[in-house]
Amino acid sequence: MGKLRTIGRRAFLIGSAAVVGGVAFGVYAVNSPNANPNLADLGDGEASFNPWVRIDGETITLITPHGDKGQGVVSSQAALIAEEMDLELGQFETSFGKPDAAYWNTAMGGELAPFAATDQSATAETMRSMMGGLTKLIGLQGTGGSTTIPDSFDKLRKAGAVARETLKLAASQRTGVPVDQLKTKAAAVILPDGTSIKYTDLAAEAATLDPVMDVTLRDPSEWRLIGKPMQRLDIVGKSTGTLPYGIDIEVDGMVYAAVRTNPRQGGSIEGYDATEAKKMRGVSNVLDITGGVAVVADNTWRAFQAVDAIDVTWGKAPYPAEQTDHWAALAESFGPEKLDREWRNDGDVETKIGGEDVIEAEYRSPYVAHAPLEPLNAIIRVTDDAVEVWTGHQVQRQLQLIVGGVTGHAQDQVILHNQYMGGSFGHRLEFEHIKQAAEIANQMRGTPVKLTYSREEDFAHDFPRHIAMGRAKGSVADGKVVALDLNIAAPSVISSQMGRANIPAAGPDSQIAAGSWNNPYGIPNFRMCAFRAAELAPTSSWRSVGAPAAGFFFDTFLDELIHQAGADPMEERIRLMADPVSRKVLEAVAEMSSWGGELGPNKGRGVAFVESFGVPTAEVIEVTNTDAGIKIDKVWVAADVGTVVDPINFENLVQGGVVYGLGHAMNCEITYADGMAEQENYHAHEAMRLYQCPDITVKGLENQAQIRGIGEPPVPPAAPALGNAIFAATGQRLREMPFNKFIDFV
Numbered sequence: 001m002g003k004l005r006t007i008g009r010r011a012f013l014i015g016s017a018a019v020v021g022g023v024a025f026g027v028y029a030v031n032s033p034n035a036n037p038n039l040a041d042l043g044d045g046e047a048s049f050n051p052w053v054r055i056d057g058e059t060i061t062l063i064t065p066h067g068d069k070g071q072g073v074v075s076s077q078a079a080l081i082a083e084e085m086d087l088e089l090g091q092f093e094t095s096f097g098k099p100d101a102a103y104w105n106t107a108m109g110g111e112l113a114p115f116a117a118t119d120q121s122a123t124a125e126t127m128r129s130m131m132g133g134l135t136k137l138i139g140l141q142g143t144g145g146s147t148t149i150p151d152s153f154d155k156l157r158k159a160g161a162v163a164r165e166t167l168k169l170a171a172s173q174r175t176g177v178p179v180d181q182l183k184t185k186a187a188a189v190i191l192p193d194g195t196s197i198k199y200t201d202l203a204a205e206a207a208t209l210d211p212v213m214d215v216t217l218r219d220p221s222e223w224r225l226i227g228k229p230m231q232r233l234d235i236v237g238k239s240t241g242t243l244p245y246g247i248d249i250e251v252d253g254m255v256y257a258a259v260r261t262n263p264r265q266g267g268s269i270e271g272y273d274a275t276e277a278k279k280m281r282g283v284s285n286v287l288d289i290t291g292g293v294a295v296v297a298d299n300t301w302r303a304f305q306a307v308d309a310i311d312v313t314w315g316k317a318p319y320p321a322e323q324t325d326h327w328a329a330l331a332e333s334f335g336p337e338k339l340d341r342e343w344r345n346d347g348d349v350e351t352k353i354g355g356e357d358v359i360e361a362e363y364r365s366p367y368v369a370h371a372p373l374e375p376l377n378a379i380i381r382v383t384d385d386a387v388e389v390w391t392g393h394q395v396q397r398q399l400q401l402i403v404g405g406v407t408g409h410a411q412d413q414v415i416l417h418n419q420y421m422g423g424s425f426g427h428r429l430e431f432e433h434i435k436q437a438a439e440i441a442n443q444m445r446g447t448p449v450k451l452t453y454s455r456e457e458d459f460a461h462d463f464p465r466h467i468a469m470g471r472a473k474g475s476v477a478d479g480k481v482v483a484l485d486l487n488i489a490a491p492s493v494i495s496s497q498m499g500r501a502n503i504p505a506a507g508p509d510s511q512i513a514a515g516s517w518n519n520p521y522g523i524p525n526f527r528m529c530a531f532r533a534a535e536l537a538p539t540s541s542w543r544s545v546g547a548p549a550a551g552f553f554f555d556t557f558l559d560e561l562i563h564q565a566g567a568d569p570m571e572e573r574i575r576l577m578a579d580p581v582s583r584k585v586l587e588a589v590a591e592m593s594s595w596g597g598e599l600g601p602n603k604g605r606g607v608a609f610v611e612s613f614g615v616p617t618a619e620v621i622e623v624t625n626t627d628a629g630i631k632i633d634k635v636w637v638a639a640d641v642g643t644v645v646d647p648i649n650f651e652n653l654v655q656g657g658v659v660y661g662l663g664h665a666m667n668c669e670i671t672y673a674d675g676m677a678e679q680e681n682y683h684a685h686e687a688m689r690l691y692q693c694p695d696i697t698v699k700g701l702e703n704q705a706q707i708r709g710i711g712e713p714p715v716p717p718a719a720p721a722l723g724n725a726i727f728a729a730t731g732q733r734l735r736e737m738p739f740n741k742f743i744d745f746v
Helices: 002-010 027-031 037-041 073-085 106-112 122-137 148-175 199-206 235-240 275-279 300-308 323-331 396-407 432-442 455-460 493-500 547-565 569-576 580-592 647-667 718-730
Strands: 047-050 053-055 060-063 093-095 188-190 196-198 255-261 269-273 283-289 292-297 311-314 339-346 359-365 377-382 387-391 414-418 449-452 468-477 480-490 525-532 603-612 615-626 629-640 695-701
Touching: 047 148, 047 199, 053 148, 053 199, 060 073, 073 093, 073 148, 106 122, 106 148, 148 188, 148 196, 148 199, 188 199, 196 199, 255 283, 255 300, 255 432, 255 455, 269 292, 275 283, 275 300, 283 300, 283 432, 292 300, 292 432, 300 449, 323 468, 323 480, 359 547, 377 432, 387 396, 387 432, 396 414, 396 432, 432 449, 468 547, 480 547, 480 569, 547 569, 547 603, 547 647, 547 718, 569 580, 569 603, 580 603, 580 615, 580 629, 580 695, 603 718, 615 718, 629 647, 629 718, 647 695, 647 718
Parallel strands: 060 093, 255 449, 387 414, 480 525, 629 695
Antiparallel strands: 047 053, 053 060, 188 196, 255 292, 269 311, 283 292, 339 525, 359 468, 377 387, 377 449, 468 480, 603 615, 615 629
16 A cells, blocks of 8 residues: 555546556555544543544534635534534534544545546446545545535534444443433433433543444434534624634744745746845844745734835746736647547537538636635744644645645644634645745744735735636537537646645646536537646636636537527526436526516526536526626526535525626736736725625525535636626627626626
8 A cells, every 4th residue: 555655645646547547445445444633632531532523521622624714614514523413502612623644535536536527327436436545545634626515424424423322332331221222412411311411521431432433323304403504603703803813823922924035926036135124123034035035023014014125136937928928828729739638529529510600719717816815824833843833724734744844844743723714715725825934934943933925925926726718619500509619728727736735746637627528418519628738827726726717618608509599598508408406406596587587678697507516506697788887686596515514604605606706707817917917906806896796596406416515616607607698688798707808897
């Protein structure tokens, strides 16, 4: 197994390369349980039955290792444990826990298998299982890809059931009452006579027992929490401003740092003059860091002011300096030498598309920033024996390796205190600010250093969503869509991102084509090819990664074909849909929106369907064409995640995803001039305003067998649904985001 682990660490396999050759895992290694990390520091009378539950004489602590960046997964993870453990909300505390291989993400492995979610064949299921085994073997702990709930749903309920049964065994041994006569309720074991023994009173005895592993999960008819509206555990703290985020953390003796690195990302620093900065009040140090310079001061504001006072000479960007050259690079990438993979080739596209009736279009999707509300930050203290890190991050164990690589410590010497994150959208999958904080702290051993990015530094050194271009051809006949041929060119976001994490990626990049090749339509003649452009500006995973671009290209062009055929946009999509679960999603959104009903004057409706992260999602948007521009009136969304854990949080995540997708489709792009991002703050990268927000009606369906996450899937259909609605209202077809380059919004 050592060789296999080496393979996993050296190459994060993406696309079909993951399964070529039939990787075979040892059954024992995959099935054997991980060691419980809680056992290393248990106190007297404290018990831990598995990596997710700790209990002592006073407190029950549930470990929620998936990072919370606003999506509410601390509450969701805790609820899954509490459901089986018979805990009420308020009867336990939560902790992010320490990074450990025991918290590997099984679902993230399944997402790497190059099969459409609707492919339930034995081959696809076997490969998903194998990829899940790989993530276990390499201990891949991470939050992303809408995998928290799919990864947690069975694991955490079993963790709660194991705790419950072990505590019942402890009560049985104390009282002599057989286990099968004991019940549990509200954090207590209940004897047949009604006597209640608190779990915390049983902790010391339970600590002496081997956990009871033979447990049965409760039938859904018995669920008290799952499927019902729950009050999020963090809602009071977030509503009152008392919940601490990473940027709020204070450590005794802490100093404050700010950095300037080359705004032409990856470019060199050729020299600097810090004379003025060193004279400024509160400044204690000016330090060299990789690609730039850091200032250490007695507060963050003074560090910001001083670092901006440094006169720096920067080197050139290692990518095209001007935006037009980025688009030109994509336009030149549609040749066979750049073919990354032919993802679909159904029917006979060559024969069915040709002659004078062919319909063609070109689409563009720009770079966009992550721009989380909480700027990037980290506190790091380096000593000879250990490194402590306080920050919010999505890939905890890789962070340990990165920091250890900077400071010379082993992974287990890096102690991460993970924190709540004020947004991420993918930005907190990155490590640049962590590396910089570690470099500064390593030069000031013994002193905790807090690095905070200014908003401008955050924008300038973001790794945005990748740029993409689509070229499509198609044909229609007899009022139906007959053939669709879509080519997409983009640089590889996965290679760019994994390269910075020191994990080379191999194989085709599925994210270039995500949201298009995996669509479950049964278009009789359909071809989809991805072309990998040369690396341009460095990019990273952005909320739903490749699906917002490829989904926009595919669905908008499908709408163009349907219009050319003279068919109804909803009816033709339903007719073409080959997957029954996805068809029900379309039918649901048609019913919710009363599709086909009479609209008022100057109004138009558009529908879009994109499957991403295994979730079929359909959106209908209604707009009004006013004298002042387009007004977005209403949005209806239907999505199928198998099981809705919390309907209120589900609705909130869908509404947030729609607003996020619409705002970026309307207003946002990052462009480059002289090698630097031209947009420096929110005023130039403007989200949807509150007064622009439409009514959003949400319906969660539960028809598919596998449970899925909903954090990202509502984003990709927003842009095509809006563009299709604008076409319906105005006759103007929008093929490039952001739309405000071509049309005004109210």
